[in-house]
Structures are given as structure tokens and as C-alpha cells.
Amino acid sequence: xxxxxxxxxxxxxxxxxxxxxxxxxxxxxxxxxxxxxxxxxxxxxxxxxxxxxxxxxxxxxxxxxxxxxxxxxxxxxxxxxxxxxxxxxxxxxxxxxxxxxxxxxxxxxxxxxxxxxxxxxxxxxxxxxxxxxxxxxxxxxxxxxxxxxxxxxxxxxxxxxxxxxxxxxxxxxxxxxxxxxxxxxxxxxxxxxxxxxxxxxxxxxxxxxxxxxxxxxxxxxxxxxxxxxxxxxxxxxxxxxxxxxxxxxxxxxxxxxxxxxxxxxxxxxxxxxxxxxxxxxxxxxxxxxxxxxxxxxxxxxxxxxxxxxxxxxxxxxxxxxxxxxxxxxxxxxxxxxxxxxxxxxxxxxxxxxxxxxxxxxxxxxxxxxxxxxxxxxxxxxxxxxxxxxxxxxxxxxxxxxxxxxxxxxxxxxxxxxxxxxxxxxxxxxxxxxxxxxxxxxxxxxxxxxxxxxxxxxxxxxxxxxxxxxxxxxx
Amino acid sequence: xxxxxxxxxxxxxxxxxxxxxxxxxxxxxxxxxxxxxxxxxxxxxxxxxxxxxxxxxxxxxxxxxxxxxxxxxxxxxxxxxxxxxxxxxxxxxxxxxxxxxxx
Numbered sequence: 001x002x003x004x005x006x007x008x009x010x011x012x013x014x015x016x017x018x019x020x021x022x023x024x025x026x027x028x029x030x031x032x033x034x035x036x037x038x039x040x041x042x043x044x045x046x047x048x049x050x051x052x053x054x055x056x057x058x059x060x061x062x063x064x065x066x067x068x069x070x071x072x073x074x075x076x077x078x079x080x081x082x083x084x085x086x087x088x089x090x091x092x093x094x095x096x097x098x099x100x101x102x103x104x105x106x107x108x109x110x111x112x113x114x115x116x117x118x119x120x121x122x123x124x125x126x127x128x129x130x131x132x133x134x135x136x137x138x139x140x141x142x143x144x145x146x147x148x149x150x151x152x153x154x155x156x157x158x159x160x161x162x163x164x165x166x167x168x169x170x171x172x173x174x175x176x177x178x179x180x181x182x183x184x185x186x187x188x189x190x191x192x193x194x195x196x197x198x199x200x201x202x203x204x205x206x207x208x209x210x211x212x213x214x215x216x217x218x219x220x221x222x223x224x225x226x227x228x229x230x231x232x233x234x235x236x237x238x239x240x241x242x243x244x245x246x247x248x249x250x251x252x253x254x255x256x257x258x259x260x261x262x263x264x265x266x267x268x269x270x271x272x273x274x275x276x277x278x279x280x281x282x283x284x285x286x287x288x289x290x291x292x293x294x295x296x297x298x299x300x301x302x303x304x305x306x307x308x309x310x311x312x313x314x315x316x317x318x319x320x321x322x323x324x325x326x327x328x329x330x331x332x333x334x335x336x337x338x339x340x341x342x343x344x345x346x347x348x349x350x351x352x353x354x355x356x357x358x359x360x361x362x363x364x365x366x367x368x369x370x371x372x373x374x375x376x377x378x379x380x381x382x383x384x385x386x387x388x389x390x391x392x393x394x395x396x397x398x399x400x401x402x403x404x405x406x407x408x409x410x411x412x413x414x415x416x417x418x419x420x421x422x423x424x425x426x427x428x429x430x431x432x433x434x435x436x437x438x439x440x441x442x443x444x445x446x447x448x449x450x451x452x453x454x455x456x457x458x459x460x461x462x463x464x465x466x467x468x469x470x471x472x473x474x
Numbered sequence: 475x476x477x478x479x480x481x482x483x484x485x486x487x488x489x490x491x492x493x494x495x496x497x498x499x500x501x502x503x504x505x506x507x508x509x510x511x512x513x514x515x516x517x518x519x520x521x522x523x524x525x526x527x528x529x530x531x532x533x534x535x536x537x538x539x540x541x542x543x544x545x546x547x548x549x550x551x552x553x554x555x556x557x558x559x560x561x562x563x564x565x566x567x568x569x570x571x572x573x574x575x576x577x
Contacts, residue, residue, distance in 0.1 A: 128538055135545045142552050146559060155559045156572040162553045163506055167497055169549075170513030173542060174490055177520035184529050186538070227575040 008061040008070055011051055011078045012119050018043045019112045026105025033097055033104045040108045041089055048082040051075065062125060066187055069125040072470035077250050077323060078119055084243045084330045085115055090446035091338045092235030094345050094439075107147065110140040111239065118247035122254065127176045127186040130251070131169070138165045138215070141244065145232040157231025164214060164224040172211020178204035188259040197263045205260060205267050209274075215248035216304050219278040226285075229297035234344055237293055238337035241300045246326040249304065253311040253322055261474035264314055271312045275403060278305035279410045287417045290352050292340055295417070296333070299376060302414060303329060309407055310391045313398045316473035321390040323467050328375070328387040331453030336372040338447045339365050342439040349434060352421065356430035362437070366425045368447050375454045377418035378411050386458035482523035490516035503557045503567040507550060514546045 006013070022040050029036050060071045088111070096104045117136025124130035142165060146158030180186055182201055183194035195201060210221060217225040229237045260267055282302025289295035307329075310322035343365065344350055359366040375384030388411065395404050439447075457463060489512050496509030518539040525535025557567055564571040 128534070128541060131538075132541060132545070135549065139545075139548055139552050142556060146556050149559065152563045153574060155556065155563050156575055158556045159503060159560050159572055160575075162549075162556050163497075163503070163510070166507075166510045166549050166553060167513065170493070170510055170517065173514060173517035174520065177486075177517045177524065177538075180521060180535060180538070181524035181528060184532075186534050230575050 005063050008058045008063050009068060009123075010058065011070075011075065012116065012123075014047050014050060015112065015116050015119065018047050019109065019116065022105065022108050022112060026109065030105045036105060037093060037096060037108075040105075041086070041093075044082070044089065044112070045086060048079065048086060051079045051082055066189065067126040067129050068120075068123055070123050071472070073319070073323065073467070073472065074123050076467065076470065077122055077247070077326075080327050080330060081115065081118060081243050081247055084246075084334060085111065085239070087330075087334045087338070087446045087450065088235055088239045088243070090442045091238060091334070091341045092233075093442035095233065095235055095341065098345070103147070103149075107144070107235075110144050113140040114138075114144070114239075114244070118243065121251045122247055124251075125188050125258075127179070127188075127191075130255070131173065131176065134169060134172075134215070134248075134251075137244065137247070138169065141165070141240070144236045144239070145228055147233050147236060151231075153231040154233065155231075157228045160224050161228040161232075168211045168214030168221065170211075171207055171214075175204045175207025175209075175211060178207065188255065191259040192262060195260060195262050197266050201263075202266050206270055208255075209252070209267060209270065212248060212252050213274065216245055216252065216308070217301050218274050218304060218308065219281050219301065220274070222278070222282075222301050225301055226289075226294045226297040229300075230291055230293045234293065234337060234341035237296075238334055238341070241296065241337070242330045242333050245300065245304060246307075246330065249307045249311065249322065249326065252308075253314075253319055256311065257314055257319070257473055261314060264474070268312060268314075271308060272403065275305050275308050275312060276406055278302065278308065279407055283410050283413045283417070286414070287420075289417075292350050292352060292355070292421075295352065295421075296336060296340075299414070299418070300333065302410065303333075303376070305410075306388060306391055306407065309395055309403065312400075312403075313394050314473055315394065315398065316471050317394045317397065317468065319471035319473050320464070320468040321387070321394045323471060324464050325387040325391055327463075327467075328383040328453075328457055331450045331457065332372050332375040332384055335368055335447060335450035335454060336376070338443060338450060339369045339372070342443045342447075343434060346437045346439070347434055352424055353430075354434060355421065355424045356428040357433035358425040360429075361433045361435060365439070365447075368451050369425060370422050371451055371454050373418040373421050377415045379415075381458070383454050383456075383458035386464075390464065479523055479527040482519060482527075486516040486519040486523065489513075489519065501569050503560065503569060503572075504554075506569070507553055507557070511546060511550070514542055518542050 025039055062069050114137045117133045120133030121130055124133055142158055142162035145161045146154055148154035178200055183191045213221040279302050282298050286295055286298035307322055307325055310318045375382040378385045378388040392404050493509045493512035497506055500506050521535040521539045561567050
């Protein structure tokens with residue numbers, strides 16, 4: 001038997017190696033948390049760097065009879081998921097050292113397991129592998145949400161997450177079973193040939209998108225989002241809001257293009273309404289939030305709406321914009337979460353009122369937070385503006401004027417609440433501001449790279465051109 | 475004598491909607507978990523019935539239902555441990571007790 005075919009899974013293989021070494025190292029040197037964390041972080045960094053080199057890109061290949069698909073865009077998405085995970089580890093470094101004394105190794109192990117599931121979910125060419133990947137991503141995630149074992153909020157958030165995740169995968173499975181019954185195969189390319197706009201197919205597609213919509217937290221299925229984000233440890237919230245959501249959105253795009261693209265009307269009419277209500281409701285609820293983690297949860301719901309706007313087009317340009325948007329969104333949102341987690345670690349304060357007068361005491365943190373908010377809101381010259389601009393351009397090319405108009409209106413609304421945070425930090429004063437503190441080196445490195453990304457990524461056009469060159473659509 | 479495919483589909487659809495109904499209406503976390511199991515079983519029945527009646531020369535549906543069973547077991551294990559954690563914190567597993575996080 002020829003095993004060389006396995007080697008196209010090099011991302012997965014090296015991640016599994018890192019995973020196993022981390023698990024064993026936890027047994028042997030788990031007591032010395034500093035050494036262990038450096039080891040895990042170092043190994044994972046090597047894995048990431050390898051992914052960016054020639055070794056990580058194998059071109060268009062399939063393995064296991066078409067079950068596993070990889071191409072340059074898949075490699076790119078996996079690489080930036082790796083990068084985001086490194087940031088999460090950097091921001092969680094201090095938290096891992098102090099708060100959860102005993103379970104530092106498990107944090108790394110569970111996070112890497114979910115990452116493996118996301119890899120498989122992205123690269124799947126078959127609904128079975130997709131389902132396995134999705135569950136590998138979501139079951140350890142529930143354990144991660146429950147990570148603060150001693151806190152009531154963490155337990156509550158985890159209960160909400162695990163029940164809705166299981167429910168959504170059940171709904172999605174029912175949809176897949178109908179697809180199987182009508183198409184006679186689980187491979188995407190065979191589903192593509194056998195797919196028609198019969199009522200059963202429409203129902204199956206809706207069930208399927210609904211199931212994935214829970215993961216991306218699109219609006220009728222978003223109810224778990226804010227609670228889970230608030231209750232989970234901040235590092236896990238950052239991971240949920242960027243990595244988990246980004247991989248699910250990209251997987252949705254891949255499947256819609258590969259399996260359902262013969263009759264795009266079937267899902268486009270459905271997604272149209274989802275986009276409108278996701279962006280609008282995410283924005284309207286974000287306005288009234290006081291807790292910053294809840295606030296970012298609703299902001300991430302409305303950002304997911306913009307991502308789906310790119311998915312909705314289904315073209316190659318749409319895919320390029322989705323990947324570019326997720327790439328920028330990762331830097332931006334992780335910068336915001338980095339600031340929040342470092343402040344939470346030092347002072348335990350999370351409310352927007354607590355941030356009053358942050359500029360006078362911690363000018364650097366306030367500056368990074370301001371950049372992140374500007375970028376999330378889409379103010380020009382920051383990266384977030386360009387990613388939004390490209391998404392709108394891709395949708396306009398498909399002639400979706402009304403949809404783009406609604407999305408643009410919502411961008412204005414979103415500016416209001418993003419600037420509310422900036423106003424609290426810079427203009428408002430407080431009797432009891434957050435004291436000046438020095439964050440640890442790891443957080444600083446992470447925040448520095450994120451800030452650099454926000455400032456520079458939008459201006460370097462080769463990145464977008466590279467993504468545009470390798471993306472596919474119908 | 476064997477039943478036609480429609481009978482199996484009626485059963486699975488009923489199971490699915492009983493599960494959805496239970497997920498929404500039930501107040502006990504364990505009952506909600508049971509409702510989710512009903513949904514997963516409905517999907518399993520669908521896969522097996524389709525495979526048996528429409529594509530008898532394949533194994534994909536059977537394999538899928540096997541995987542559903544395995545993953546459901548893993549999911550239940552994690553969910554139950556989380557529910558136990560909730561019970562330790564709140565001393566009951568009613569959904570009304572997990573109401574600290576809300577607007």
C-alpha cells in the first residue's frame with residue numbers, strides 16, 4: 001500500500017505530533033508550569049512556521065478517495081488559524097500560570113484538539129469527515145468553556161454551550177441524512193451532481209445551514225453566544241470568537257461552493273434574510289451592553305453577518321474576501337481581547353464604566369484598544385476598513401445593492417458603540433480608574449503583533465492578491 | 475413482509491420533532507440531553523432506512539450511523555460532567571437555576 005498519499009495531510013500530522021508531545025510533557029514536567037508552557041508554545045510555533053514554509057503548501061490534492069481535500073487556500077486558512085491560536089496562548093500565558101494551578105496542560109491539549117477538529121472540518125470532502133471534524137472541534141470546546149471549574153458562571157456558560165452545540169449538530173445531522181437519502185452519496189462532488197431544487201433538498205439545506213449557523217452564531221441561532229462568551233475564561237472567549245467562528249464560516253463557504261452550487265437560489269434566498277437580521281440584531285443588542293465580553297460577543301455576531309455576506313456571493317472573489325476578512329478580523333478582535341484579558345488578569349474588572357479614564361493611567365493599552373475598535377468599526381486606513389470594503393465590493397459585483405446598503409447602514413450604527421468604548425477610555429474621567437500596571441512580556445508580544453497587523457495588513461496589497469489568486473468559487 | 479420506507483421516515487420525523495419540542499419545553503437539563511439524543515437517533519434511523527431501501531449496495535449510511543452513536547456517547551459524557559458541575563454549584567439542575575448570565 002502506498003502511504004505517501006498520507007503526507008499531504010502534513011498540517012494535521014504535525015499538529016498531532018505537537019498534541020501528543022504536549023500531552024506527554026504534561027505528565028512529565030507538568031509540575032513546572034513555566035517550562036511546560038514555553039515548551040508547548042515553542043512546539044506550536046515551530047508547527048506554525050513550518051506551515052508557512054514550502055513544506056506546508058502541497059497544492060491541490062485529495063486523499064482517502066476524495067474524503068480529504070487540500071489546496072493552497074486551505075493551507076492558508078490553517079496557517080492563520082495557527083497564528084490566532086498562538087496569540088490566544090500568549091494572552092493566556094499569565095492566566096495559566098496563576099489562576100488554574102493544576103490544569104495548565106489540559107488547556108493546551110484541549111485547545112490543540114479543537115484546532116485539529118477545525119482542520120478536518122475545513123479540509124473535508126465528505127459529510128462524514130466534516131461531521132467528525134465539527135464534533136472534534138466542539139466537544140473539547142465545551143470542556144474549555146467550563147475550564148474555570150470553581151466559578152459558577154463558567155459552569156453555566158458551559159452548560160448552555162454544550163446543549164446548544166449538541167442540539168445544532170443534531171439538526172445538522174438530520175439535514176445531512178436527507179441529503180444522503182436524496183443524493184445517494186456523502187461526497188461533495190457527487191452531491192453536487194445530484195442536487196436539485198426539490199422541497200426535500202431545500203429543507204435539507206436549511207437544516208444543514210441552521211446547524212452550522214449555531215457555530216458561526218448567526219442570528220436566529222445566536223442565543224448561546226453572549227452567555228457563553230461572558231462566562232467562559234477570557235482566553236477561551238477569544239478563541240471561540242475568532243478561531244472557532246472563522247473556521248466554521250470558511251467550512252460553510254467551502255461546502256456551499258462544492259456541494260450546493262448548482263442551485264444557489266436555494267440557499268441564497270435563505271441566507272439573504274439571515275445576513276440582514278444577523279447584522280442588525282447583533283448591532284442593536286451590542287449598543288446596550290455594559291460588560292465588555294458581552295459587548296464583544298454581540299459585536300462578533302454582527303461581524304459574522306459581514307462574513308456571511310461574502311459567503312453569500314459564492315464566487316471566487318467572495319471567497320477571497322471572506323478569507324481576507326477573517327484574517328484581518330483575527331488580528332483586530334484578538335487585540336481587543338488581549339487588552340481585556342490583561343486588564344481582567346490584573347484587576348478583575350470587565351465593565352465599560354471601569355474603562356473610564358483608562359488613557360490617563362494606561363495609555364498604551366488604551367491606544368491598542370482604540371486601534372482595535374476603529375478597525376472593527378471600519379474606519380479608513382486601518383485594516384478593518386479594507387476587509388469590509390472588499391466584502392462590499394464582492395457583493396456589489398453580484399448586484400446585491402439593497403443588501404450592501406443595509407450592511408453599510410449597520411456599519412454606521414456599529415461605529416456608535418465601538419466609539420462608545422473609545423469615548424469611555426479617552427474622554428470620560430473616573431474617580432476610581434484602573435491603576436497603571438505593567439503587563440507581562442507574552443501579552444506585550446501578542447499585542448504588539450496584533451497592532452502591527454491592524455496598522456499594516458490593509459495597506460500591503462500582495463496579501464489580498466495572494467488570497468485572491470488561490471481562492472475558488474463557482 | 476417488510477414495511478415500506480415511508481414508515482421509517484414517519485417515525486424518524488416524529489422522533490426529530492419530539493426531540494426539538496423536548497429541547498424547547500423541558501426544564502430539566504438531563505431531560506434536555508435526552509431530547510437531543512432523540513434528535514440524533516432520528517438522524518440515525520434516517521440514514522439506515524435510506525441506505526437499506528434506496529442504496530442497498532452501499533455502506534455509507536450504516537457507517538454514518540455508527541459514527542453518530544460514538545460521537546453522541548462522547549458528547550453525552552462531556553455534557554453530563556458539565557451538568558454535574560452545575561449541580562455542584564447550584565444544588566439543582568433546573569434550567570431556571572442557570573440564569574445568572576443574561577441581559
